[in-house]
Structure formats: structure tokens, C-alpha cells
Amino acid sequence: MNNYIYQIKKQKEQMTTTLPFISKNKNYVEMKAVTWQKDSHGLFDYETKSLSVKKHRVEGSCKVCREDNEIVIQEGKNKDEAHMALTSIQAQGDQYFIQPNQSSTENDNYLIVRSLKNADGVQKGYTLQEGDLLKLGRVEYHVIEIRDAKGQIRSVKDVFQSEAKLAPPLEGGVAKQCKICLLEEETPEDPFITPCKCNGSCAYVHFNCLKHWLDSRGYKKESGNTISYRWKKLECEVCQELLPQQIRFKGKVLDLASLERPNQPYIILENTQISEKDKKAQRGIYLIKGTAEDQVKLGRGHQCEIRISDISVSRLHAFIKYEKGNFVIVDNNSKFGTLVRLSTPYLICMDKIAIQVGRTVLTFVMKSFSSLNGNTHAGLAALHNGEQGRIMFQTGFQAGSNKTSSINNNQKKHDKHTGQ
Numbered sequence: 001m002n003n004y005i006y007q008i009k010k011q012k013e014q015m016t017t018t019l020p021f022i023s024k025n026k027n028y029v030e031m032k033a034v035t036w037q038k039d040s041h042g043l044f045d046y047e048t049k050s051l052s053v054k055k056h057r058v059e060g061s062c063k064v065c066r067e068d069n070e071i072v073i074q075e076g077k078n079k080d081e082a083h084m085a086l087t088s089i090q091a092q093g094d095q096y097f098i099q100p101n102q103s104s105t106e107n108d109n110y111l112i113v114r115s116l117k118n119a120d121g122v123q124k125g126y127t128l129q130e131g132d133l134l135k136l137g138r139v140e141y142h143v144i145e146i147r148d149a150k151g152q153i154r155s156v157k158d159v160f161q162s163e164a165k166l167a168p169p170l171e172g173g174v175a176k177q178c179k180i181c182l183l184e185e186e187t188p189e190d191p192f193i194t195p196c197k198c199n200g201s202c203a204y205v206h207f208n209c210l211k212h213w214l215d216s217r218g219y220k221k222e223s224g225n226t227i228s229y230r231w232k233k234l235e236c237e238v239c240q241e242l243l244p245q246q247i248r249f250k251g252k253v254l255d256l257a258s259l260e261r262p263n264q265p266y267i268i269l270e271n272t273q274i275s276e277k278d279k280k281a282q283r284g285i286y287l288i289k290g291t292a293e294d295q296v297k298l299g300r301g302h303q304c305e306i307r308i309s310d311i312s313v314s315r316l317h318a319f320i321k322y323e324k325g326n327f328v329i330v331d332n333n334s335k336f337g338t339l340v341r342l343s344t345p346y347l348i349c350m351d352k353i354a355i356q357v358g359r360t361v362l363t364f365v366m367k368s369f370s371s372l373n374g375n376t377h378a379g380l381a382a383l384h385n386g387e388q389g390r391i392m393f394q395t396g397f398q399a400g401s402n403k404t405s406s407i408n409n410n411q412k413k414h415d416k417h418t419g420q
């Protein structure tokens, strides 16, 4: 009899150790961390086998840190300054969010496009939004403008606009003179601007003169439904200052780059790269028209409409397609991946998603504790009401013992799964 009571007591103790985490949160997050053992420009090689892999189970808010090739979880408020957090996980009620690291660009969090899959396991792609920052290998593209099917244009000009100073009057009655056409008149339509660091009589240039000069430095190429504009050497020839793309004048934004916008849905991508040869900035603007038939190819190869000459970019790296009124990017199993920078918290769902932080890939999936239980229905009922659940456990020894053993069995099953 004593032995029997002892058994009940022991079982109840076991229950109290498992119960609190059930009533606290009915879901948890399974996180798989894969780190490339090589450190190369913050890239992750999706084809390598030289990896460190570890699985973690997350049951509350925490920070995810990397020490050499090891990923460690820091729970609660125990902040260790020696660890630089790759990302954070925030628990809110029954939901978990990826809280992207904003403090260092080295640890920017990027959504991995190929991890977004539909129920059949097929890549569904990522729907592009204005303001998105894409990364193909180590080459970045900004989505600066989208015209949707209704004809509405959404753009993120303020992000990329470097506002040139309007020319102040010269002292001592000296007339301003345009450094390109050498004329002294200016009009409200064609004002003098000072777009760079040159000063004195060299400071001034007509807006239109600068625009024509830039046009002569750029070239336009049309291929399929993509129009590419590229400018080489965007710096002022005298002071080497990078020239702006847009000028704000009397509340109006004037484009220095001449773009022909079609009367149909389109998306505009921009990229600024520093050429490895001469260290000069090159700007590319790519306008893709939304037509359902064609998809635009991005990559290093000749067949691509958007060609990227960088060794970290695969020959056929990604596609952009126009689907149900949206522009969607799909990764083509590229070596270094197609990524979208996360700037706001991202909800972790029952469908797997993955982010890349430098040379580490973190895969997240939310799981329910109730699915650990053999009797899902009873488990859910208990979980929906913590109080009720506890009463149920306490009143019937039989029910309690079943519950405990089934949780333990499932945890064992789960642990086994984790080890694989």
C-alpha cells in the first residue's frame, strides 16, 4: 500500500515537472542550425558538405548566438556580451516570431527564398514588395518601384534619394555659371544645382545639363520584357563624389536617370556595385514588365535578361515571374542562394521556413505539444484550458498515468527524431 502511494506521489511529481511547460505555451519551435565551417564574405554554400548541424527546441523567447561553428541558445535575460546574437525568437502567447537582428549588418537576417514551399513541397517563391532588399550571392538589389494591375504606383524614393543641394548665391556679385554649358542663366524648369563636393565657380551645373551628361554615360538594353539601364562611372569627374539619382526641387522629385515607364504593371530593381577593376560605382536599373507568359532570368550566364557578373552568382541563379498580379522571385537551386532581408518580425508557422545569417542557416517550424500526445483531442481540450487540464490530471490517477506515459513516450519518439 505504501508502495502504491509512493508510486502515485512519484507520478504526480513527474506531472508537475511536465505540466508547467504545457500550460505556459501549447506550442514550441524546432530549430535546426546549419553552419558552413568556412567564413567567406558572409556567404553560405548550399552545395557544401562541410557543415556543423544541430537541432534545438525553443519554448520561450531567446537569443540565437554563434561561437565558432557552434550555435547556442540564450534564454531569458542572461545576456552574455561575448556572444553576438545572430537573431532572436520572441514568444507571444502561443505564437513565435523571428525578431531580426538590426544592430549589425554583418548579422542581417535574410529569408531564404527556396525554403518557402507549398503543401506539395514545391518552391512557391517570394512576392516582391517595394523596399525589399534582395541578395543573389553577395550582390544586392533594391525593389524601388512597383506598378500594380490597378495602375497604382508604389515607390520608395526617399530611401534611395540623395538630395542634392540647390545652389546658394555666390558672394561678391559673381554670376553663377554652369560647368557643362558655361551659360549663366537659370530657369525654374532648369535650375542650377550643386550635386557634388566641387565648390566656387565649379560648383554649379544645370539640372538638364547633368541629366544629359549622365544619359550619355549610360546605356539602355531591351531584352524580352526587361529594359536594363546601366551607368558607368557615376562620380563627378573632378571631386569623385557619387552623383545622386534624383533631385528634390521645390517639393518635386526630378529624376536624373531617364526611365521610360510603360503603361502596364512593372517592377523596377536597382543595384549599385563598386567595380572590382577600377573601384568606380556602377548603377543598374532594371524595369521588368508584368507579362504572364515570360519569366525573367537572373544570373551570370549569357541567356539571362538581368546579367550579374560576380563569381558568387550562379549562371542561372533565379527567376522573376508575374503571377496573379504579383511579381514573384524563385530561386534556381543557386550555389549561394537567393535571399530577402528581414526587417520586421516574421511569424513562425507549422510550415518550415529558413533564414540565413552570414554562414549559418536556421530552419524553423512551429510544433504543437498536443501533437506529441497520442490522444490529440483530449490533449487539445486540456491545453485549451490549463485549469481544467490540471483538474483532470489530479482527479483520476488512471487518466494521469496515461497522460504522463504518453507524453514521455512521445518525447522519447521526438528525441529520437531530433537525433537523426
Ligand SMILES: [Zn+2]
Pocket (backbone or CB within 6 Å): 178, 179, 180, 181, 182, 183, 205, 206, 209
Ligand atoms: Zn548648363
Ligand SMILES: [Zn+2]
Pocket (backbone or CB within 6 Å): 196, 197, 198, 236, 237, 238, 239, 240, 241
Ligand atoms: Zn564635383
